[in-house]
């Protein structure tokens with residue numbers, strides 16, 4: 001391998017950002033940090049800058065930027081601080097950058113991730129919401145720029161590893177019958193249905209197998225995460241929603257499977273630690289140490305599988321419907337979910353109301369074509385307004 005690769009980490013202060021920096025730090029001969037971005041927790045961002053010495057740091061507003069710039073100077077660093085969405089797009093598309101870890105959570109990640117795609121960067125995609133919102137446009141942009149798109153979501157990284165290299169010819173062309181997307185079932189897999197009215201954000205965020213940011217933790221509890229991943233899989237692997245089956249697998253050891261027409265089913269296994277898919281994507285097509293402990297099959301002893309229960313997890317049904325309808329439906333689903341999850345985390349709504357809000361937004365607003373980015377953001381904004389109206393009408 002040639003020169004040291006320059007990496008931008010969007011969302012460096014988050015769970016995926018920190019795991020990425022952990023892997024990068026194990027391979028200083030391969031990777032150098034070009035830019036780090038953060039939205040809150042700016043003391044942590046400062047500490048990360050001291051540790052990784054990036055050329056640029058990005059924060060959301062001017063005041064925070066001058067403060068961080070001052071602190072960086074006092075620490076003897078030449079790191080330059082940029083501001084806001086433009087700053088994010090600049091560090092995602094700068095000519096020196098080889099690869100961009102897209103790990104901002106939610107719709108806020110779309111523009112910077114697309115900026116990296118349009119600049120032809122290698123994209124390590126954790127920000128699934130970007131693809132859910134604008135799948136057709138996103139994949140067109142990837143095709144146009146020749147960007148290499150590597151999935152970080154553990155399931156999609158597993159599918160990617162189990163696919164033949166020429167899968168872009170189409171699933172049937174390469175003999176794939178189905179994609180089997182595994183799901184842990186989250187913390188409420190066995191909670192009595194009547195108790196779901198009263199579960200707290202803390203309970204929702206206490207995932208049995210994975211340690212993640214708060215938004216994706218709630219999505220995992222509601223299985224909206226699996227719904228978003230179903231849509232993500234359709235775009236990444238050019239699959240129809242009917243070709244993606246969700247399989248509840250509580251141990252989170254098999255990260256997903258690919259079912260071929262000859263009856264072969266390939267799976268990728270590993271300990272539930274995001275450093276494995278991150279290292280896989282960073283080094284692809286090579287392999288590097290990720291710091292993850294070897295899998296101990298004797299300690300795991302058994303692997304279980306169940307069909308998902310859509311009565312318990314209505315968000316999964318809503319996401320599958322949005323995937324089938326297409327056009328603006330996934331962007332609206334995603335936006336309504338973001339508003340509902342924030343309201344739940346702020347204790348303004350009860351957990352089952354997350355699905356009620358999304359259902360109402362999708363029922364009330366007609367689906368429109370999304371042939372340009374403005375239309376995606378318009379659908380996103382409309383869904384947010386409708387979700388806010390639900391909150392107001394119900395006194396939250």
Ligand code: NAD
Nearest residue numbers: 011012013014015016039040104105108126127128212213
């Ligand atoms: P997190 O909440 O821990 O981190 C989010 C990051 O985004 C932080 O750095 C935060 O500062 C930044 N951010 C938040 N709002 C922003 C805004 N408006 N503008 C700019 N930056 C903003 O989240 P996470 O768990 O690291 O997840 C990040 C993404 O990766 C999500 O899209 C999630 O679905 C996906 N993902 C996460 C995991 C996981 O294990 N954590 C697994 C698969 C996929």
Ligand code: MG
Nearest residue numbers: 153154155229
């Ligand atoms: Mg996942």
